[in-house]
Amino acid sequence: MPHALGSSLNALVGGLFLLTSFAMVATRQVRGCLRMFIYQSILLASSAFIIGVHPVYWHLIAVGMINLLTKPILIPWILRRAMPGRIFTRREVSLTINATTSLLIALGLTVLSYFIARPLLVTAHTNFATVNLPIGIAGLLLGGYTLAVRREAVPQLLALLTMENSAFYAGIAIAPNLPIISELAVAFDALVLAFVVGLLTKLIHERTGHTEVARLTDLKEEAKQ
Amino acid sequence: MTAKILYNILQVLVVMAFAPFMAGINARLKEIVQSKRGPSIFQPYRDLWKLFHKDEVVSERASWIFRVTPYVVFIAPLFVAMLIPVLTSYPLFFAFMGDMLGGGFILAIAGFFATLAAVDAGNPYGPMGASRTRMVSFLVEPVFMVVFFTVSFVAGSTIPYIVQQQWVISPASFFAPSHILIMLAFLMIIIAETGRIPVDNPSGHFELAMIDESKGLEYSGTGAALMKWGGEIKAFVLMCIFLNVLVAPWGLAGTGNVGAVFLAIPLVLMKMLGLIIVLVTIESSLAKLRLFRISEFLGAAFVTGVVAMIARLFAL
Numbered sequence: 001m002p003h004a005l006g007s008s009l010n011a012l013v014g015g016l017f018l019l020t021s022f023a024m025v026a027t028r029q030v031r032g033c034l035r036m037f038i039y040q041s042i043l044l045a046s047s048a049f050i051i052g053v054h055p056v057y058w059h060l061i062a063v064g065m066i067n068l069l070t071k072p073i074l075i076p077w078i079l080r081r082a083m084p085g086r087i088f089t090r091r092e093v094s095l096t097i098n099a100t101t102s103l104l105i106a107l108g109l110t111v112l113s114y115f116i117a118r119p120l121l122v123t124a125h126t127n128f129a130t131v132n133l134p135i136g137i138a139g140l141l142l143g144g145y146t147l148a149v150r151r152e153a154v155p156q157l158l159a160l161l162t163m164e165n166s167a168f169y170a171g172i173a174i175a176p177n178l179p180i181i182s183e184l185a186v187a188f189d190a191l192v193l194a195f196v197v198g199l200l201t202k203l204i205h206e207r208t209g210h211t212e213v214a215r216l217t218d219l220k221e222e223a224k225q
Numbered sequence: 226m227t228a229k230i231l232y233n234i235l236q237v238l239v240v241m242a243f244a245p246f247m248a249g250i251n252a253r254l255k256e257i258v259q260s261k262r263g264p265s266i267f268q269p270y271r272d273l274w275k276l277f278h279k280d281e282v283v284s285e286r287a288s289w290i291f292r293v294t295p296y297v298v299f300i301a302p303l304f305v306a307m308l309i310p311v312l313t314s315y316p317l318f319f320a321f322m323g324d325m326l327g328g329g330f331i332l333a334i335a336g337f338f339a340t341l342a343a344v345d346a347g348n349p350y351g352p353m354g355a356s357r358t359r360m361v362s363f364l365v366e367p368v369f370m371v372v373f374f375t376v377s378f379v380a381g382s383t384i385p386y387i388v389q390q391q392w393v394i395s396p397a398s399f400f401a402p403s404h405i406l407i408m409l410a411f412l413m414i415i416i417a418e419t420g421r422i423p424v425d426n427p428s429g430h431f432e433l434a435m436i437d438e439s440k441g442l443e444y445s446g447t448g449a450a451l452m453k454w455g456g457e458i459k460a461f462v463l464m465c466i467f468l469n470v471l472v473a474p475w476g477l478a479g480t481g482n483v484g485a486v487f488l489a490i491p492l493v494l495m496k497m498l499g500l501i502i503v504l505v506t507i508e509s510s511l512a513k514l515r516l517f518r519i520s521e522f523l524g525a526a527f528v529t530g531v532v533a534m535i536a537r538l539f540a541l
């Protein structure tokens with residue numbers, strides 16, 4: 001693959017990656033959030049492939065494969081197994097701040113992340129880092145923002161996983177020589193995270209009949225119910 | 226020079242003549258998707274013919290604004306048609322008069338007069354629809370601006386003919402993230418501005434839910450015909466800008482050859498047919514948004530535009 005084509009493809013993937021992060025902020029349905037997360041993971045994997053192909057980095061290709069296996073396939077499967085289907089069919093998930101304002105705040109965060117990334121890019125030696133690093137930071141911030149704004153457990157989990165995705169996305173461009181064992185560890189970490197939070201949410205749902213974290217402020221004794 | 230003037234007039238005539246045709250194809254395709262037969266694709270021409278032969282009724286209370294508005298709404302998009310590349314890839318005689326920003330302003334004047342006329346007639350549904358139309362268009366405005374800024378960053382100009390040259394230089398610039406995102410944002414603008422389904426339902430005749438349609442409620446006869454035709458021409462012009470400037474500037478006449486210019490007419494119509502199929506797919510697969518969700522739709526368009534600009538400014 002010629003270098004220019006590689007970097008413009010990577011830039012396209014980066015733009016779409018950023019768009020999926022925005023969509024995670026504003027999407028209302030749980031199912032929509034999950035779908036966006038799947039798209040984002042596929043984009044992450046394709047970015048890893050694009051960066052790993054030209055000077056061949058086997059690590060990156062392996063990372064892409066692991067990502068393709070775990071995030072778009074295993075994690076949604078675990079979540080669907082662990083949660084009752086009703087959570088996914090709920091149409092509207094409440095947001096603390098309305099979607100339009102959220103989008104504007106998210107834009108501000110993105111611009112901020114470009115300013116943060118600019119001094120860091122001086123030391124970067126690859127062409128890909130100029131795209132991946134700011135978008136990765138933006139994804140991290142947007143994931144954190146989503147985590148803060150959402151009130152439901154499942155979108156919060158997905159936001160957490162988005163943050164992990166974004167950190168990975170920035171990481172593959174800055175440090176393509178990261179040992180594969182750490183990548184594997186992180187991938188399994190995400191799996192375990194999804195599993196644990198999934199089970200926890202299931203338990204909460206069984207106990208209280210909903211998964212709204214904001215409504216879990218008071219504890220009730222079982223005998224009184 | 227004479228050729229350029231003649232082609233420019235031809236361009237305006239083509240826009241006038243084929244705008245109802247495209248509206249007819251659009252309506253027919255939508256009906257086919259809903260497994261109905263639908264009206265003939267020439268139905269808009271018949272509607273116009275019928276309306277032009279009817280008497281006009283004007284309210285006693287209406288002022289001159291009410292009478293002038295149909296002409297403004299009809300002529301404004303024709304002015305824009307002089308400025309943009311419809312048939313040729315080189316600037317024609319009147320193209321120096323304005324850039325894309327100017328085109329936006331001219332279209333905005335038509336919208337302004339339509340709003341005034343809707344309020345003028347005193348029909349209670351008119352002002353309601355007019356205020357909704359204003360809401361949609363003031364949300365569209367920033368998206369328009371961001372799209373134009375990004376385009377002018379890329380091309381170093383806001384003249385549509387220069388912008389159009391910029392995208393075709395290499396496939397790398399065609400697939401650049403800013404370009405793809407700008408296309409997306411502009412598509413969302415077209416959907417909002419021409420009153421298509423996620424924003425507005427053009428075939429709904431229920432006054433309380435109307436947005437774009439309500440501006441023509443009070444008109445009859447010639448006025449109604451001009452408003453309708455003007456709306457169709459506006460949709461045609463917006464689609465022309467989208468196709469010939471931003472997406473697919475191919476198939477236009479590159480030389481002043483008469484044959485090439487006439488050959489460009491069917492080619493442009495073919496491209497537009499493709500775009501209409503995309504739009505019909507979008508319209509048939511989505512539900513109409515509630516009024517206060519429109520701001521989210523256009524907010525998404527704005528974000529897409531700004532992301533395109535950021536990607537352009539910082540990454541390259």
